[in-house]
Amino acid sequence: MSKRTIRDSCGTCGSTDISLNSILGQNFKFKDYKTGVLITKSQGVELVQCNSCGEHFFQRKHKDSQKLDEAIKASIQDQWNKYLSKILAERGIRQKELADKIGMSQEQISRLKKGREVPSFKSFLVLKILASCPGALTAIEKEYNHK
Ligand SMILES: [Zn+2]
Numbered sequence: 001m002s003k004r005t006i007r008d009s010c011g012t013c014g015s016t017d018i019s020l021n022s023i024l025g026q027n028f029k030f031k032d033y034k035t036g037v038l039i040t041k042s043q044g045v046e047l048v049q050c051n052s053c054g055e056h057f058f059q060r061k062h063k064d065s066q067k068l069d070e071a072i073k074a075s076i077q078d079q080w081n082k083y084l085s086k087i088l089a090e091r092g093i094r095q096k097e098l099a100d101k102i103g104m105s106q107e108q109i110s111r112l113k114k115g116r117e118v119p120s121f122k123s124f125l126v127l128k129i130l131a132s133c134p135g136a137l138t139a140i141e142k143e144y145n146h147k
Pocket residue numbers: 010011012013014015050051052053054055
């Protein structure tokens with residue numbers, strides 16, 4: 001890997017406090033993800049960043065954009081799978097049952113789980129809510145039973 005040249009000042013705020021930082025634990029904008037994506041799987045990616053304003057500087061020759069994109073997708077998959085495992089374990093249900101309850105196909109859940117497809121922000125939120133709020137799935141079940 002070729003050595004990085006770190007710029008001497010930030011183009012946004014003018015600070016000279018610039019370094020190569022790990023993206024782990026940082027939040028990045030991604031497609032329709034309104035809240036951004038928290039990096040939980042960094043895959044060792046580091047980006048040149050201004051430590052004063054937080055601005056990132058992408059270097060094309062280091063394929064920074066592509067590496068970040070892959071780390072974001074891996075982080076979404078990582079979090080989505082944790083939510084899925086938590087829901088299935090806590091409710092004692094199988095993937096197929098959950099799929100039926102939330103209007104997804106078992107095949108789709110399987111593709112998302114394996115990282116073959118990136119969940120939409122809505123699909124991500126549904127699992128996040130179900131995993132963080134134990135009463136949410138019960139509320140959905142009740143809704144179905146009334147129909
Ligand atoms: Zn700056």
